[in-house]
Amino acid sequence: MAATRTRMRLGVTEAGRMLLMGTVFFGLAAQLVPAFGVLSALIVVLLTVLAVGFVLRPRIEVTAHLPDYVVAGQDAQFRYTLKNVARVPAYDLHVRFVGLPQTIEQVGGAQMVARLGPGESTEVAVTMRARRRGNHLIPLPMCQSSFPFNLLVFGSHRKDKGTLTVLPVFYQLQMRLARLSGQGRSGVAGFAGRAEVSPEYAGNRPFLPGDSPRRIDTRAWARLSVPATKEYHNDADRCAALVLDTRIRPDRKRTGDEEIPELEAAVSLCASIAFSIQRDCLVEWFLAGPELHDFTVSRGRPALGARAGRARQGARVEAIHEILATVAPAENYDLDRTAAALTSHFHRISEVVFILLRPDRAYLDLLGLAAASRCHCSVYRVAEADARSSESDALPGDSVTLLSPEDILTGRLGPL
Incomplete structure:
Protein backbone atom coordinates (compact mmCIF):
# COMPACT_ATOMS: atom_id res chain seq x y z
CA MET A 1 0.00 0.00 0.00
CA ALA A 2 1.66 3.23 -1.15
CA ALA A 3 0.58 6.76 -0.54
CA THR A 4 0.82 9.76 -2.86
CA ARG A 5 -0.81 12.83 -1.35
CA THR A 6 0.96 14.36 1.61
CA ARG A 7 -0.31 16.82 4.20
CA MET A 8 2.33 18.68 6.20
CA ARG A 9 1.91 18.91 9.97
CA LEU A 10 3.72 21.19 12.40
CA GLY A 11 4.00 20.42 16.09
CA VAL A 12 6.00 21.44 19.14
CA THR A 13 8.22 19.24 21.28
CA GLU A 14 8.51 19.57 25.04
CA ALA A 15 11.73 21.59 24.68
CA GLY A 16 10.09 23.79 22.08
CA ARG A 17 7.13 24.37 24.36
CA MET A 18 9.48 25.55 27.11
CA LEU A 19 11.24 27.87 24.66
CA LEU A 20 7.94 29.40 23.54
CA MET A 21 6.92 29.95 27.15
CA GLY A 22 10.29 31.60 27.82
CA THR A 23 9.86 33.84 24.78
CA VAL A 24 6.43 34.93 25.94
CA PHE A 25 7.77 35.56 29.44
CA PHE A 26 10.65 37.70 28.23
CA GLY A 27 8.31 39.46 25.83
CA LEU A 28 6.10 40.49 28.74
CA ALA A 29 9.11 41.38 30.88
CA ALA A 30 10.48 43.57 28.11
CA GLN A 31 7.45 45.80 28.50
CA LEU A 32 8.67 46.66 31.99
CA VAL A 33 12.43 46.11 31.90
CA PRO A 34 14.66 46.62 28.87
CA ALA A 35 15.43 42.98 28.06
CA PHE A 36 15.20 43.14 24.30
CA GLY A 37 18.56 41.40 23.88
CA VAL A 38 17.37 38.14 25.44
CA LEU A 39 14.00 38.39 23.70
CA SER A 40 15.64 38.95 20.33
CA ALA A 41 17.94 35.97 20.82
CA LEU A 42 15.00 33.70 21.58
CA ILE A 43 13.06 34.95 18.59
CA VAL A 44 16.10 34.44 16.33
CA VAL A 45 16.42 30.85 17.58
CA LEU A 46 12.74 30.17 16.87
CA LEU A 47 12.90 31.71 13.42
CA THR A 48 16.07 29.77 12.62
CA VAL A 49 14.49 26.49 13.70
CA LEU A 50 11.34 27.28 11.72
CA ALA A 51 13.27 28.18 8.55
CA VAL A 52 15.72 25.25 8.66
CA GLY A 53 13.02 22.80 9.68
CA PHE A 54 10.74 23.94 6.83
CA VAL A 55 13.49 23.61 4.23
CA LEU A 56 14.48 20.15 5.52
CA ARG A 57 10.96 19.02 6.31
CA PRO A 58 10.54 15.29 5.59
CA ARG A 59 8.89 14.21 2.37
CA ILE A 60 8.61 10.49 2.89
CA GLU A 61 6.77 7.97 0.77
CA VAL A 62 5.46 5.20 2.99
CA THR A 63 4.68 1.69 1.75
CA ALA A 64 2.96 -0.67 4.17
CA HIS A 65 3.53 -4.43 4.36
CA LEU A 66 0.74 -5.49 6.70
CA PRO A 67 0.32 -9.15 7.69
CA ASP A 68 -2.71 -10.90 6.22
CA TYR A 69 -4.02 -11.44 9.72
CA VAL A 70 -3.07 -11.22 13.37
CA VAL A 71 -4.51 -12.91 16.46
CA ALA A 72 -6.30 -10.81 19.04
CA GLY A 73 -4.21 -10.11 22.13
CA GLN A 74 -0.90 -11.02 20.50
CA ASP A 75 1.86 -8.66 19.39
CA ALA A 76 2.51 -8.44 15.66
CA GLN A 77 5.15 -6.75 13.55
CA PHE A 78 3.95 -4.19 11.00
CA ARG A 79 6.66 -3.40 8.46
CA TYR A 80 6.88 -0.14 6.54
CA THR A 81 9.26 0.99 3.82
CA LEU A 82 10.24 4.65 4.04
CA LYS A 83 11.60 6.38 0.94
CA ASN A 84 12.86 9.95 0.94
CA VAL A 85 11.46 11.57 -2.22
CA ALA A 86 12.85 15.04 -1.40
CA ARG A 87 16.06 16.54 -2.78
CA VAL A 88 17.44 17.13 0.69
CA PRO A 89 18.19 14.60 3.43
CA ALA A 90 15.80 13.96 6.30
CA TYR A 91 17.18 13.93 9.83
CA ASP A 92 15.88 12.57 13.14
CA LEU A 93 12.86 10.81 11.66
CA HIS A 94 10.48 9.06 14.00
CA VAL A 95 7.45 7.01 12.98
CA ARG A 96 4.24 7.07 14.98
CA PHE A 97 0.54 6.51 14.36
CA VAL A 98 -2.28 9.02 14.46
CA GLY A 99 -5.94 8.00 14.32
CA LEU A 100 -5.58 4.31 15.15
CA PRO A 101 -8.78 2.42 16.03
CA GLN A 102 -9.40 2.19 19.76
CA THR A 103 -8.89 -1.57 19.64
CA ILE A 104 -5.41 -1.27 18.04
CA GLU A 105 -2.45 0.07 19.99
CA GLN A 106 1.22 0.65 19.29
CA VAL A 107 3.53 -1.21 21.64
CA GLY A 108 6.65 0.67 22.61
CA GLY A 109 7.83 4.08 21.49
CA ALA A 110 8.21 5.59 18.04
CA GLN A 111 10.74 4.07 15.66
CA MET A 112 13.72 6.36 14.97
CA VAL A 113 15.77 6.88 11.80
CA ALA A 114 18.81 9.14 12.26
CA ARG A 115 19.28 10.10 8.60
CA LEU A 116 17.68 9.25 5.29
CA GLY A 117 19.38 10.68 2.22
CA PRO A 118 17.65 11.79 -0.98
CA GLY A 119 16.24 8.79 -2.83
CA GLU A 120 17.26 6.38 -0.05
CA SER A 121 14.91 3.81 1.47
CA THR A 122 14.80 2.01 4.78
CA GLU A 123 12.48 -0.42 6.49
CA VAL A 124 11.11 -0.03 9.99
CA ALA A 125 9.13 -2.56 12.06
CA VAL A 126 6.45 -1.34 14.42
CA THR A 127 5.01 -3.61 17.10
CA MET A 128 1.23 -3.44 17.29
CA ARG A 129 -1.38 -5.20 19.40
CA ALA A 130 -5.03 -5.77 18.52
CA ARG A 131 -7.40 -6.24 21.43
CA ARG A 132 -10.49 -7.29 19.48
CA ARG A 133 -11.25 -9.49 16.51
CA GLY A 134 -12.68 -8.05 13.30
CA ASN A 135 -11.62 -6.11 10.21
CA HIS A 136 -9.92 -2.84 11.11
CA LEU A 137 -8.72 0.07 8.98
CA ILE A 138 -5.09 0.87 9.77
CA PRO A 139 -3.81 4.30 8.68
CA LEU A 140 -0.32 4.87 7.42
CA PRO A 141 2.08 6.10 10.10
CA MET A 142 3.18 9.72 10.33
CA CYS A 143 6.83 10.49 9.64
CA GLN A 144 8.00 13.40 11.78
CA SER A 145 11.32 15.20 12.21
CA SER A 146 12.37 17.38 15.13
CA PHE A 147 15.52 18.64 13.37
CA PRO A 148 17.07 21.00 14.28
CA PHE A 149 17.41 21.47 18.04
CA ASN A 150 14.41 19.20 18.83
CA LEU A 151 12.15 22.23 19.33
CA LEU A 152 9.57 22.00 16.53
CA VAL A 153 8.17 18.89 14.84
CA PHE A 154 7.67 18.79 11.08
CA GLY A 155 5.75 15.84 9.76
CA SER A 156 3.95 14.44 6.74
CA HIS A 157 0.74 12.45 6.96
CA ARG A 158 -1.22 10.52 4.37
CA LYS A 159 -4.84 9.44 4.52
CA ASP A 160 -4.39 6.02 2.89
CA LYS A 161 -5.56 3.07 4.99
CA GLY A 162 -5.17 -0.67 4.83
CA THR A 163 -7.46 -3.42 6.10
CA LEU A 164 -6.23 -5.71 8.86
CA THR A 165 -8.05 -8.92 9.79
CA VAL A 166 -7.83 -9.75 13.48
CA LEU A 167 -8.64 -13.40 14.25
CA PRO A 168 -10.23 -14.49 17.53
CA VAL A 169 -8.10 -15.96 20.28
CA PHE A 170 -7.54 -19.69 19.77
CA TYR A 171 -5.25 -22.32 21.20
CA GLN A 172 -4.65 -26.07 21.15
CA LEU A 173 -7.26 -27.98 23.12
CA GLN A 174 -6.85 -31.35 24.76
CA MET A 175 -9.59 -33.08 22.85
CA ARG A 176 -10.09 -35.94 20.46
CA LEU A 177 -13.40 -36.52 18.76
CA ALA A 178 -14.87 -39.89 19.67
CA ARG A 179 -15.73 -41.07 16.18
CA LEU A 180 -12.71 -39.80 14.30
CA SER A 181 -9.17 -41.06 13.99
CA GLY A 182 -6.09 -39.85 12.22
CA GLN A 183 -5.83 -43.19 10.37
CA GLY A 184 -8.47 -44.51 8.00
CA ARG A 185 -9.79 -48.03 7.85
CA SER A 186 -11.09 -49.91 4.84
CA GLY A 187 -13.33 -52.90 4.30
CA VAL A 188 -14.90 -52.62 7.76
CA ALA A 189 -17.67 -50.67 9.39
CA GLY A 190 -17.11 -46.92 9.28
CA PHE A 191 -16.68 -44.72 12.31
CA ALA A 192 -20.28 -43.51 12.04
CA GLY A 193 -21.60 -47.06 11.93
CA ARG A 194 -22.29 -47.08 8.19
CA ALA A 195 -21.10 -49.86 5.92
CA GLU A 196 -18.09 -48.65 3.92
CA VAL A 197 -17.38 -49.28 0.30
CA SER A 198 -14.08 -50.57 -1.01
CA PRO A 199 -11.11 -48.19 -0.67
CA GLU A 200 -11.47 -46.84 -4.21
Whole structure:
Protein backbone atom coordinates (compact mmCIF):
# COMPACT_ATOMS: atom_id res chain seq x y z
CA MET A 1 0.00 0.00 0.00
CA ALA A 2 1.66 3.23 -1.15
CA ALA A 3 0.58 6.76 -0.54
CA THR A 4 0.82 9.76 -2.86
CA ARG A 5 -0.81 12.83 -1.35
CA THR A 6 0.96 14.36 1.61
CA ARG A 7 -0.31 16.82 4.20
CA MET A 8 2.33 18.68 6.20
CA ARG A 9 1.91 18.91 9.97
CA LEU A 10 3.72 21.19 12.40
CA GLY A 11 4.00 20.42 16.09
CA VAL A 12 6.00 21.44 19.14
CA THR A 13 8.22 19.24 21.28
CA GLU A 14 8.51 19.57 25.04
CA ALA A 15 11.73 21.59 24.68
CA GLY A 16 10.09 23.79 22.08
CA ARG A 17 7.13 24.37 24.36
CA MET A 18 9.48 25.55 27.11
CA LEU A 19 11.24 27.87 24.66
CA LEU A 20 7.94 29.40 23.54
CA MET A 21 6.92 29.95 27.15
CA GLY A 22 10.29 31.60 27.82
CA THR A 23 9.86 33.84 24.78
CA VAL A 24 6.43 34.93 25.94
CA PHE A 25 7.77 35.56 29.44
CA PHE A 26 10.65 37.70 28.23
CA GLY A 27 8.31 39.46 25.83
CA LEU A 28 6.10 40.49 28.74
CA ALA A 29 9.11 41.38 30.88
CA ALA A 30 10.48 43.57 28.11
CA GLN A 31 7.45 45.80 28.50
CA LEU A 32 8.67 46.66 31.99
CA VAL A 33 12.43 46.11 31.90
CA PRO A 34 14.66 46.62 28.87
CA ALA A 35 15.43 42.98 28.06
CA PHE A 36 15.20 43.14 24.30
CA GLY A 37 18.56 41.40 23.88
CA VAL A 38 17.37 38.14 25.44
CA LEU A 39 14.00 38.39 23.70
CA SER A 40 15.64 38.95 20.33
CA ALA A 41 17.94 35.97 20.82
CA LEU A 42 15.00 33.70 21.58
CA ILE A 43 13.06 34.95 18.59
CA VAL A 44 16.10 34.44 16.33
CA VAL A 45 16.42 30.85 17.58
CA LEU A 46 12.74 30.17 16.87
CA LEU A 47 12.90 31.71 13.42
CA THR A 48 16.07 29.77 12.62
CA VAL A 49 14.49 26.49 13.70
CA LEU A 50 11.34 27.28 11.72
CA ALA A 51 13.27 28.18 8.55
CA VAL A 52 15.72 25.25 8.66
CA GLY A 53 13.02 22.80 9.68
CA PHE A 54 10.74 23.94 6.83
CA VAL A 55 13.49 23.61 4.23
CA LEU A 56 14.48 20.15 5.52
CA ARG A 57 10.96 19.02 6.31
CA PRO A 58 10.54 15.29 5.59
CA ARG A 59 8.89 14.21 2.37
CA ILE A 60 8.61 10.49 2.89
CA GLU A 61 6.77 7.97 0.77
CA VAL A 62 5.46 5.20 2.99
CA THR A 63 4.68 1.69 1.75
CA ALA A 64 2.96 -0.67 4.17
CA HIS A 65 3.53 -4.43 4.36
CA LEU A 66 0.74 -5.49 6.70
CA PRO A 67 0.32 -9.15 7.69
CA ASP A 68 -2.71 -10.90 6.22
CA TYR A 69 -4.02 -11.44 9.72
CA VAL A 70 -3.07 -11.22 13.37
CA VAL A 71 -4.51 -12.91 16.46
CA ALA A 72 -6.30 -10.81 19.04
CA GLY A 73 -4.21 -10.11 22.13
CA GLN A 74 -0.90 -11.02 20.50
CA ASP A 75 1.86 -8.66 19.39
CA ALA A 76 2.51 -8.44 15.66
CA GLN A 77 5.15 -6.75 13.55
CA PHE A 78 3.95 -4.19 11.00
CA ARG A 79 6.66 -3.40 8.46
CA TYR A 80 6.88 -0.14 6.54
CA THR A 81 9.26 0.99 3.82
CA LEU A 82 10.24 4.65 4.04
CA LYS A 83 11.60 6.38 0.94
CA ASN A 84 12.86 9.95 0.94
CA VAL A 85 11.46 11.57 -2.22
CA ALA A 86 12.85 15.04 -1.40
CA ARG A 87 16.06 16.54 -2.78
CA VAL A 88 17.44 17.13 0.69
CA PRO A 89 18.19 14.60 3.43
CA ALA A 90 15.80 13.96 6.30
CA TYR A 91 17.18 13.93 9.83
CA ASP A 92 15.88 12.57 13.14
CA LEU A 93 12.86 10.81 11.66
CA HIS A 94 10.48 9.06 14.00
CA VAL A 95 7.45 7.01 12.98
CA ARG A 96 4.24 7.07 14.98
CA PHE A 97 0.54 6.51 14.36
CA VAL A 98 -2.28 9.02 14.46
CA GLY A 99 -5.94 8.00 14.32
CA LEU A 100 -5.58 4.31 15.15
CA PRO A 101 -8.78 2.42 16.03
CA GLN A 102 -9.40 2.19 19.76
CA THR A 103 -8.89 -1.57 19.64
CA ILE A 104 -5.41 -1.27 18.04
CA GLU A 105 -2.45 0.07 19.99
CA GLN A 106 1.22 0.65 19.29
CA VAL A 107 3.53 -1.21 21.64
CA GLY A 108 6.65 0.67 22.61
CA GLY A 109 7.83 4.08 21.49
CA ALA A 110 8.21 5.59 18.04
CA GLN A 111 10.74 4.07 15.66
CA MET A 112 13.72 6.36 14.97
CA VAL A 113 15.77 6.88 11.80
CA ALA A 114 18.81 9.14 12.26
CA ARG A 115 19.28 10.10 8.60
CA LEU A 116 17.68 9.25 5.29
CA GLY A 117 19.38 10.68 2.22
CA PRO A 118 17.65 11.79 -0.98
CA GLY A 119 16.24 8.79 -2.83
CA GLU A 120 17.26 6.38 -0.05
CA SER A 121 14.91 3.81 1.47
CA THR A 122 14.80 2.01 4.78
CA GLU A 123 12.48 -0.42 6.49
CA VAL A 124 11.11 -0.03 9.99
CA ALA A 125 9.13 -2.56 12.06
CA VAL A 126 6.45 -1.34 14.42
CA THR A 127 5.01 -3.61 17.10
CA MET A 128 1.23 -3.44 17.29
CA ARG A 129 -1.38 -5.20 19.40
CA ALA A 130 -5.03 -5.77 18.52
CA ARG A 131 -7.40 -6.24 21.43
CA ARG A 132 -10.49 -7.29 19.48
CA ARG A 133 -11.25 -9.49 16.51
CA GLY A 134 -12.68 -8.05 13.30
CA ASN A 135 -11.62 -6.11 10.21
CA HIS A 136 -9.92 -2.84 11.11
CA LEU A 137 -8.72 0.07 8.98
CA ILE A 138 -5.09 0.87 9.77
CA PRO A 139 -3.81 4.30 8.68
CA LEU A 140 -0.32 4.87 7.42
CA PRO A 141 2.08 6.10 10.10
CA MET A 142 3.18 9.72 10.33
CA CYS A 143 6.83 10.49 9.64
CA GLN A 144 8.00 13.40 11.78
CA SER A 145 11.32 15.20 12.21
CA SER A 146 12.37 17.38 15.13
CA PHE A 147 15.52 18.64 13.37
CA PRO A 148 17.07 21.00 14.28
CA PHE A 149 17.41 21.47 18.04
CA ASN A 150 14.41 19.20 18.83
CA LEU A 151 12.15 22.23 19.33
CA LEU A 152 9.57 22.00 16.53
CA VAL A 153 8.17 18.89 14.84
CA PHE A 154 7.67 18.79 11.08
CA GLY A 155 5.75 15.84 9.76
CA SER A 156 3.95 14.44 6.74
CA HIS A 157 0.74 12.45 6.96
CA ARG A 158 -1.22 10.52 4.37
CA LYS A 159 -4.84 9.44 4.52
CA ASP A 160 -4.39 6.02 2.89
CA LYS A 161 -5.56 3.07 4.99
CA GLY A 162 -5.17 -0.67 4.83
CA THR A 163 -7.46 -3.42 6.10
CA LEU A 164 -6.23 -5.71 8.86
CA THR A 165 -8.05 -8.92 9.79
CA VAL A 166 -7.83 -9.75 13.48
CA LEU A 167 -8.64 -13.40 14.25
CA PRO A 168 -10.23 -14.49 17.53
CA VAL A 169 -8.10 -15.96 20.28
CA PHE A 170 -7.54 -19.69 19.77
CA TYR A 171 -5.25 -22.32 21.20
CA GLN A 172 -4.65 -26.07 21.15
CA LEU A 173 -7.26 -27.98 23.12
CA GLN A 174 -6.85 -31.35 24.76
CA MET A 175 -9.59 -33.08 22.85
CA ARG A 176 -10.09 -35.94 20.46
CA LEU A 177 -13.40 -36.52 18.76
CA ALA A 178 -14.87 -39.89 19.67
CA ARG A 179 -15.73 -41.07 16.18
CA LEU A 180 -12.71 -39.80 14.30
CA SER A 181 -9.17 -41.06 13.99
CA GLY A 182 -6.09 -39.85 12.22
CA GLN A 183 -5.83 -43.19 10.37
CA GLY A 184 -8.47 -44.51 8.00
CA ARG A 185 -9.79 -48.03 7.85
CA SER A 186 -11.09 -49.91 4.84
CA GLY A 187 -13.33 -52.90 4.30
CA VAL A 188 -14.90 -52.62 7.76
CA ALA A 189 -17.67 -50.67 9.39
CA GLY A 190 -17.11 -46.92 9.28
CA PHE A 191 -16.68 -44.72 12.31
CA ALA A 192 -20.28 -43.51 12.04
CA GLY A 193 -21.60 -47.06 11.93
CA ARG A 194 -22.29 -47.08 8.19
CA ALA A 195 -21.10 -49.86 5.92
CA GLU A 196 -18.09 -48.65 3.92
CA VAL A 197 -17.38 -49.28 0.30
CA SER A 198 -14.08 -50.57 -1.01
CA PRO A 199 -11.11 -48.19 -0.67
CA GLU A 200 -11.47 -46.84 -4.21
CA TYR A 201 -9.41 -43.81 -5.18
CA ALA A 202 -11.68 -40.75 -5.17
CA GLY A 203 -9.28 -37.84 -5.69
CA ASN A 204 -6.89 -35.76 -3.65
CA ARG A 205 -6.91 -32.90 -1.18
CA PRO A 206 -4.28 -30.58 0.35
CA PHE A 207 -1.79 -32.30 2.64
CA LEU A 208 -2.56 -31.48 6.28
CA PRO A 209 -0.35 -31.84 9.39
CA GLY A 210 -0.74 -35.37 10.72
CA ASP A 211 -1.49 -37.03 7.36
CA SER A 212 0.46 -40.18 6.61
CA PRO A 213 3.33 -39.64 4.14
CA ARG A 214 2.39 -43.00 2.56
CA ARG A 215 -0.79 -41.42 1.18
CA ILE A 216 0.92 -38.53 -0.61
CA ASP A 217 -0.29 -38.23 -4.21
CA THR A 218 2.99 -37.65 -6.05
CA ARG A 219 1.32 -36.97 -9.40
CA ALA A 220 -0.94 -34.33 -7.92
CA TRP A 221 2.04 -32.86 -6.06
CA ALA A 222 3.97 -32.51 -9.32
CA ARG A 223 0.96 -30.99 -11.08
CA LEU A 224 -0.09 -28.54 -8.35
CA SER A 225 3.36 -27.78 -6.88
CA VAL A 226 1.98 -28.35 -3.37
CA PRO A 227 1.78 -31.59 -1.37
CA ALA A 228 -1.49 -33.47 -1.86
CA THR A 229 -2.97 -36.47 -0.08
CA LYS A 230 -4.86 -39.29 -1.73
CA GLU A 231 -8.50 -39.58 -0.78
CA TYR A 232 -10.57 -42.71 -0.92
CA HIS A 233 -14.31 -43.19 -0.74
CA ASN A 234 -14.10 -44.40 2.84
CA ASP A 235 -12.56 -41.05 3.85
CA ALA A 236 -16.07 -39.58 4.07
CA ASP A 237 -16.17 -40.93 7.60
CA ARG A 238 -13.51 -38.36 8.53
CA CYS A 239 -15.77 -35.37 7.84
CA ALA A 240 -17.13 -33.09 10.54
CA ALA A 241 -19.40 -30.09 10.86
CA LEU A 242 -19.33 -27.14 13.26
CA VAL A 243 -22.47 -25.38 14.50
CA LEU A 244 -22.06 -22.03 16.27
CA ASP A 245 -24.95 -20.29 18.00
CA THR A 246 -24.49 -16.49 17.85
CA ARG A 247 -27.70 -15.42 19.59
CA ILE A 248 -27.45 -13.47 22.80
CA ARG A 249 -29.90 -12.86 25.59
CA PRO A 250 -31.90 -9.62 25.26
CA ASP A 251 -30.37 -8.29 28.48
CA ARG A 252 -26.88 -8.76 27.00
CA LYS A 253 -27.42 -6.45 24.04
CA ARG A 254 -24.19 -4.71 23.08
CA THR A 255 -23.94 -0.96 23.37
CA GLY A 256 -21.28 0.77 21.27
CA ASP A 257 -17.95 -1.07 21.28
CA GLU A 258 -18.72 -3.16 24.35
CA GLU A 259 -17.85 -6.82 24.03
CA ILE A 260 -20.17 -9.67 24.97
CA PRO A 261 -18.09 -12.21 26.93
CA GLU A 262 -20.39 -15.14 26.14
CA LEU A 263 -20.21 -14.55 22.38
CA GLU A 264 -16.47 -13.88 22.39
CA ALA A 265 -15.92 -17.07 24.39
CA ALA A 266 -18.08 -19.10 22.00
CA VAL A 267 -16.20 -17.71 18.98
CA SER A 268 -12.84 -18.43 20.66
CA LEU A 269 -13.94 -21.97 21.53
CA CYS A 270 -15.10 -22.61 17.96
CA ALA A 271 -11.77 -21.34 16.56
CA SER A 272 -9.84 -23.51 19.03
CA ILE A 273 -11.87 -26.61 18.18
CA ALA A 274 -11.33 -26.12 14.44
CA PHE A 275 -7.61 -25.68 15.06
CA SER A 276 -7.37 -28.70 17.38
CA ILE A 277 -9.25 -31.28 15.28
CA GLN A 278 -7.60 -30.57 11.94
CA ARG A 279 -5.28 -33.55 12.42
CA ASP A 280 -8.22 -35.91 12.80
CA CYS A 281 -10.75 -34.73 10.26
CA LEU A 282 -11.85 -32.24 7.66
CA VAL A 283 -14.44 -29.67 8.58
CA GLU A 284 -16.72 -29.76 5.55
CA TRP A 285 -19.58 -27.56 6.79
CA PHE A 286 -19.72 -24.65 9.20
CA LEU A 287 -23.01 -23.17 10.40
CA ALA A 288 -22.20 -19.77 11.95
CA GLY A 289 -25.46 -18.29 13.16
CA PRO A 290 -27.85 -18.32 10.21
CA GLU A 291 -25.07 -18.63 7.58
CA LEU A 292 -24.00 -22.04 6.27
CA HIS A 293 -20.51 -22.27 4.77
CA ASP A 294 -19.77 -25.24 2.52
CA PHE A 295 -16.09 -26.11 2.11
CA THR A 296 -16.59 -29.22 -0.02
CA VAL A 297 -16.17 -27.17 -3.20
CA SER A 298 -12.46 -26.77 -2.40
CA ARG A 299 -11.82 -30.49 -2.21
CA GLY A 300 -9.00 -31.56 -4.49
CA ARG A 301 -7.62 -28.04 -4.86
CA PRO A 302 -4.41 -26.69 -3.36
CA ALA A 303 -4.65 -24.79 -0.10
CA LEU A 304 -5.11 -21.06 -0.55
CA GLY A 305 -3.99 -18.09 1.48
CA ALA A 306 -0.87 -19.55 3.10
CA ARG A 307 0.69 -17.06 5.50
CA ALA A 308 4.39 -16.25 5.18
CA GLY A 309 6.45 -16.77 8.33
CA ARG A 310 3.83 -19.00 10.00
CA ALA A 311 3.34 -22.73 10.17
CA ARG A 312 1.00 -23.63 7.35
CA GLN A 313 -2.48 -24.65 8.45
CA GLY A 314 -5.27 -26.26 6.50
CA ALA A 315 -7.06 -23.89 4.13
CA ARG A 316 -10.39 -24.74 5.75
CA VAL A 317 -9.19 -23.88 9.23
CA GLU A 318 -7.95 -20.54 7.93
CA ALA A 319 -11.30 -19.93 6.25
CA ILE A 320 -13.16 -20.75 9.48
CA HIS A 321 -10.97 -18.37 11.48
CA GLU A 322 -11.53 -15.58 8.96
CA ILE A 323 -15.29 -16.13 9.14
CA LEU A 324 -15.16 -16.07 12.94
CA ALA A 325 -13.26 -12.77 12.84
CA THR A 326 -16.40 -10.99 11.63
CA VAL A 327 -19.17 -12.96 13.34
CA ALA A 328 -21.66 -10.52 14.86
CA PRO A 329 -24.17 -11.12 17.65
CA ALA A 330 -27.86 -11.54 16.89
CA GLU A 331 -30.96 -11.56 19.04
CA ASN A 332 -32.82 -14.02 16.85
CA TYR A 333 -32.74 -15.62 13.41
CA ASP A 334 -34.48 -18.32 11.40
CA LEU A 335 -32.65 -21.64 11.02
CA ASP A 336 -35.20 -23.40 8.82
CA ARG A 337 -33.47 -22.90 5.46
CA THR A 338 -29.86 -23.36 6.57
CA ALA A 339 -30.68 -26.21 8.95
CA ALA A 340 -32.41 -28.08 6.13
CA ALA A 341 -29.36 -27.60 3.89
CA LEU A 342 -27.03 -28.95 6.58
CA THR A 343 -29.34 -31.84 7.43
CA SER A 344 -29.16 -33.06 3.84
CA HIS A 345 -25.41 -33.68 4.34
CA PHE A 346 -25.60 -35.54 7.65
CA HIS A 347 -25.24 -38.88 5.85
CA ARG A 348 -21.68 -37.84 4.93
CA ILE A 349 -20.68 -36.60 8.39
CA SER A 350 -19.28 -38.56 11.31
CA GLU A 351 -19.07 -35.80 13.92
CA VAL A 352 -21.10 -32.65 14.56
CA VAL A 353 -19.81 -30.17 17.16
CA PHE A 354 -22.35 -27.75 18.62
CA ILE A 355 -21.32 -24.56 20.46
CA LEU A 356 -24.52 -23.14 21.91
CA LEU A 357 -25.39 -19.95 23.75
CA ARG A 358 -29.19 -20.20 23.90
CA PRO A 359 -30.30 -23.73 23.03
CA ASP A 360 -33.91 -23.58 21.81
CA ARG A 361 -36.25 -25.77 19.81
CA ALA A 362 -34.50 -25.05 16.47
CA TYR A 363 -31.12 -26.24 17.73
CA LEU A 364 -32.67 -29.12 19.64
CA ASP A 365 -34.36 -30.31 16.43
CA LEU A 366 -31.10 -29.97 14.50
CA LEU A 367 -29.27 -31.91 17.19
CA GLY A 368 -31.93 -34.61 17.11
CA LEU A 369 -31.68 -34.96 13.34
CA ALA A 370 -27.90 -35.28 13.57
CA ALA A 371 -28.21 -37.99 16.22
CA ALA A 372 -30.88 -39.78 14.15
CA SER A 373 -28.48 -39.81 11.19
CA ARG A 374 -26.00 -41.68 13.41
CA CYS A 375 -23.65 -38.72 13.68
CA HIS A 376 -21.76 -38.39 16.93
CA CYS A 377 -22.72 -35.06 18.52
CA SER A 378 -20.54 -33.11 20.94
CA VAL A 379 -22.37 -30.24 22.60
CA TYR A 380 -20.69 -27.34 24.41
CA ARG A 381 -22.89 -24.89 26.25
CA VAL A 382 -21.21 -21.52 26.90
CA ALA A 383 -22.88 -19.56 29.68
CA GLU A 384 -22.32 -18.09 33.09
CA ALA A 385 -23.31 -20.26 36.03
CA ASP A 386 -26.35 -18.13 36.83
CA ALA A 387 -27.58 -18.25 33.21
CA ARG A 388 -27.56 -22.02 32.80
CA SER A 389 -31.01 -23.54 32.79
CA SER A 390 -32.60 -26.95 32.55
CA GLU A 391 -32.34 -26.67 28.76
CA SER A 392 -28.78 -27.98 28.97
CA ASP A 393 -30.01 -31.15 30.68
CA ALA A 394 -32.57 -31.71 27.90
CA LEU A 395 -30.00 -31.63 25.09
CA PRO A 396 -30.01 -35.05 23.37
CA GLY A 397 -26.35 -35.08 22.34
CA ASP A 398 -23.96 -37.88 23.24
CA SER A 399 -22.07 -35.51 25.49
CA VAL A 400 -22.95 -32.08 26.88
CA THR A 401 -20.21 -29.94 28.42
CA LEU A 402 -20.94 -26.73 30.31
CA LEU A 403 -18.19 -24.12 30.00
CA SER A 404 -17.82 -20.67 31.49
CA PRO A 405 -16.75 -17.74 29.29
CA GLU A 406 -13.99 -16.80 31.71
CA ASP A 407 -12.37 -20.24 31.52
CA ILE A 408 -12.44 -20.15 27.71
CA LEU A 409 -11.09 -16.63 27.31
CA THR A 410 -8.29 -17.18 29.83
CA GLY A 411 -7.28 -20.56 28.38
CA ARG A 412 -8.04 -22.52 31.55
CA LEU A 413 -9.96 -25.32 29.84
CA GLY A 414 -9.06 -28.86 30.80
CA PRO A 415 -9.40 -31.95 28.61
CA LEU A 416 -12.66 -31.95 26.64
